[in-house]
Amino acid sequence: MSAIVRRPQLEDDQKFALMKFRKTVEDILGPDDDDYFLLRWLRARKWNIEAAEKMLRSAHRNKQTWIGTNWKEPQVLKEYLPYGLIGCDNEGSPTILVPFSGLDLYGILHCTSASEFVRKTVLLLEHFSKVGFEQSKTKGVLARQFVVICDMTDFNIKQYAWRPAAELIISLVKNYELHYPETLKICYIINAPKVFSVAFNFIKKFMDDYTRSKICIFNHGSTKWQKLLFEHLDPKIFPKYYGGELTDEDGDPKCKSKICWGGKVPEEMYTKRDDKNNNANYIDTVIEKGKKLKIELNCDIAGSVLRHGISAQNSFNEWDNCCHLFLSGFAKDNRAQAGILAPLTMTSALVLRVLTIKLVKAIPKCRSRGLSQTKWTRPATLLVVEEPSMLSCSTIPTVI
Structure with missing residues (x-):
């Protein structure tokens, strides 16, 4: 029935x-x-x-x-992205547990790109949506909304002071708000330390009123959330580690067979920027203080997405990701924006794209556009940019 x-x-x-x-x-x-x-x-x-x-x-x-059929998921996301779909609540809503403290964004972004992280997140949201849709056939339409439990134990705000990590989190929130409206049933943020309020007060600026109204925050050590959760979720499908009754077959209360707990990514997995194979697709250039680098790109395939990768070398000859990319140029009436997908919808056979690249360095006491940044003060900085032929517009979907 x-x-x-x-x-x-x-x-x-x-x-x-x-x-x-x-x-x-x-x-x-x-x-x-x-x-x-x-x-x-x-x-x-x-x-x-x-x-x-x-x-x-x-x-x-x-x-x-x-969403593509030929995407090969990076190994670091398989092994170190903390989350688990533990089942569905009494109304059929997919219930996701996220041990957020196990998220090592610094390590992950040194093994793969932010665009791969975004792709993985989108694929997960689509998967959860499909689970909810199937449940809704017998449970009702409320099954199409998600229940999320985020464990913020040992939350470290320093990780998100690193610019690439902060920008990735903002990008994910914006992507969710724009493309998955009204899919959150309730989110329990548990074991939140005092410092978490600083991060949340910043990130909630990018959330819709509906999303904010669905978030319940509980301080570290509080168990009040368990009573609320178990009113609509059977404790038998919830890990014993968090007050439920579920364990793995070997008695593990953390249910690691269903939940990836993440953790510190080994440095051995980091992508080596100076590997010979990686350098094959890069060219070196020096951008002096106050100067710009312009690259002319040709695109003749409508609906293409611009792909690029940059990395900077600091004065200690170490690769540094504290750089920012500003895009300018037009494809008909579409302006590319930093950090945002820019599909090209031109109708002519050839459209010129121009990249303008500047370097900025993150420091804690200089704010601009909501993020800490200032210009590099060193007279010259080595920038590595993908070769123009590699930068040419491609049908491979990636994030700018």
Whole structure:
């Protein structure tokens, strides 16, 4: 027997907006995209049909960009990305446990790129969405929302003072808010130390009001969250380590067979920037203080995405990721923005793209655009940039 599908009652004008919205975006809808799916986008944009359409089409492009059949997941993400899908709650919602303190972003980003991390996150969200959709066939539409438990034990804010880590977290939050509206049922942040409030007060600026309203924070040592969680989740499917009843077959209360706990990434796994094989695709150039490097790129494939990689060498001949990339140039009416995917939609056979690269260095007492940064003061810094032929627009989806 199928569960009753619980939907809010709609006013006449809302029913009309839903009907008009469906007709507007019917060219990108799939067979499973029902009224509940469309209502997510309308609610997220306060029933503004044009804004909801823009949001949904952006999410559609995002999904097409990141989901591919030939992607080989980096080993570091398989072994050190902390998360686990432990099952579903009483309403069928996928329940994800994240031992966040096991996330070594510094180590991960020295083994793989931020774009690979983003891709993995998108694939996980899509997987959780599919699990929820299948559950909704018998449990009701609430199964399409996620329950998340984040354990912040030993949270170290220093890791996120490193610019690439901070920018990655911001990028992930923005991606989620823009492309997965109203999919969070509730998020329990547990064992949060006092310093966590500093990080959360910053990151919540990038969250929608709906998302913020679904987050419950509990201080370190508090067990009040367990009572709330077990009101809608069977303790039998929750790890004994966190107050549930589930253990692995060998009695492990952390259930490591279902949950990856992450941990410190061994330096042996770090990508060696000076390896001969890696250098084969790079050229060296020196950018003096106050100067710019311009690279002309040709693109003749509509819908392509620009791919690039940069790395800087400091005065101690060590590779440093404390550099920032500013993009300028046009593909028809689309301007590329730093850190944002820029699919090219030109219709002409050839479009010129120009990259303008500057170096900035993160310091704690200089703020600009919400991130600590200032210009490099050294007279010259060695920059390694992918060869123009390698930088040419490609159909391989990557993040800028």
